[in-house]
Amino acid sequence: MGQTAIGVDIGGTHVRAARVSNSGQILASVRAPSSADPQQVLATTIDLIGQLMVDGIAGIGVGVPGRVDGSTGTVFSGGYVDLSKLPFAQLLREATGQFVVLENDCSMALLGEAAFGAGQGKQNLVMLTIGTGIGGAALDHGHLLRGRSTAGQFGHVVVAPDGLLCACGRRGCVETLSSGTAFGRHVCEAGLPPGTNADDLLERRNRGDAQAAAVLTAWAGPLRRAIDGLVATLDPDLVLLGGGMGGRAVAALAGIPAENCWYQSPIVAAQLGDDAGVVGAARCAMDRFAARGCKRAVLVNGVPASGKSRWRMPCRRRPDGRS
Numbered sequence: 001m002g003q004t005a006i007g008v009d010i011g012g013t014h015v016r017a018a019r020v021s022n023s024g025q026i027l028a029s030v031r032a033p034s035s036a037d038p039q040q041v042l043a044t045t046i047d048l049i050g051q052l053m054v055d056g057i058a059g060i061g062v063g064v065p066g067r068v069d070g071s072t073g074t075v076f077s078g079g080y081v082d083l084s085k086l087p088f089a090q091l092l093r094e095a096t097g098q099f100v101v102l103e104n105d106c107s108m109a110l111l112g113e114a115a116f117g118a119g120q121g122k123q124n125l126v127m128l129t130i131g132t133g134i135g136g137a138a139l140d141h142g143h144l145l146r147g148r149s150t151a152g153q154f155g156h157v158v159v160a161p162d163g164l165l166c167a168c169g170r171r172g173c174v175e176t177l178s179s180g181t182a183f184g185r186h187v188c189e190a191g192l193p194p195g196t197n198a199d200d201l202l203e204r205r206n207r208g209d210a211q212a213a214a215v216l217t218a219w220a221g222p223l224r225r226a227i228d229g230l231v232a233t234l235d236p237d238l239v240l241l242g243g244g245m246g247g248r249a250v251a252a253l254a255g256i257p258a259e260n261c262w263y264q265s266p267i268v269a270a271q272l273g274d275d276a277g278v279v280g281a282a283r284c285a286m287d288r289f290a291a292r293g294c295k296r297a298v299l300v301n302g303v304p305a306s307g308k309s310r311w312r313m314p315c316r317r318r319p320d321g322r323s
């Protein structure tokens with residue numbers, strides 16, 4: 001009991017799920033197309049879990065895009081996949097009869113990298129996932145940084161106050177300038193062919209091409225400013241860049257000279273690739289199941305009704321009345 005768990009990573013393109021051992025080994029994995037319909041995502045998730053289910057798993061961990069209160073499993077907002085209108089964790093518990101934990105998808109990826117990837121042995125980590133948008137999460141002395149509930153939305157660090165309007169309501173968030181989506185816009189604005197990718201530009205920059213260097217700086221320069229602010233604020237051992245363009249972002253930053261200042265942390269590429277989310281989600285489920293004394297406790301609003309867990313947090317009501 002407690003030696004395996006099922007991790008689920010809900011993305012905009014695919015829902016991935018894997019049964020994972022306590023050493024981070026993927027024992028079986030499945031995936032299916034995602035959907036903008038939350039009910040369809042729930043049905044897909046239940047189906048994938050059913051394909052992986054065996055006796056004796058510790059539980060199910062699920063990484064969800066958007067703002068998530070991991071202490072209660074409440075989803076406040078999302079993007080293309082927005083599960084905030086469903087009591088997703090509760091419905092999953094009822095459908096599977098299993099212990100279920102929900103966290104933001106980048107938080108799950110960070111837990112995976114911390115346990116088995118680029119963050120092994122480090123207690124203080126900052127992670128940004130560079131994809132369609134920019135996700136974020138931080139580990140503080142081995143624990144996810146939560147703030148009131150949804151800390152770590154690093155894609156919404158403002159780096160250009162007069163910049164483009166962001167989905168969050170502010171202007172000039174780093175997500176509007178340094179995401180994969182923004183990369184395509186920088187390429188277009190430079191007059192380069194639409195299919196030009198980051199690898200092309202990195203190679204051209206290495207050969208001294210000024211236009212390629214300018215596009216990479218327009219893309220990764222704002223990311224450097226956001227990371228500089230996070231390093232001064234959080235003083236991490238490492239900054240990990242993951243997601244589909246994390247490795248390219250590390251390479252792009254390597255060609256942009258860093259300022260000489262007090263606040264420095266190494267910036268490295270995540271190592272687990274697309275597996276980080278499912279591996280981290282499974283690890284999260286195993287750890288929290290063990291911390292609860294391996295009891296399948298009664299859950300009230302997603303929080304154990306009894307027993308103590310070091311992850312258990314007070315359930316705070318938000319100013320807008322949502323809990």
Ligand SMILES: [Zn+2]
Pocket residue numbers: 155156157166167168169170173175
């Ligand atoms: Zn924003």
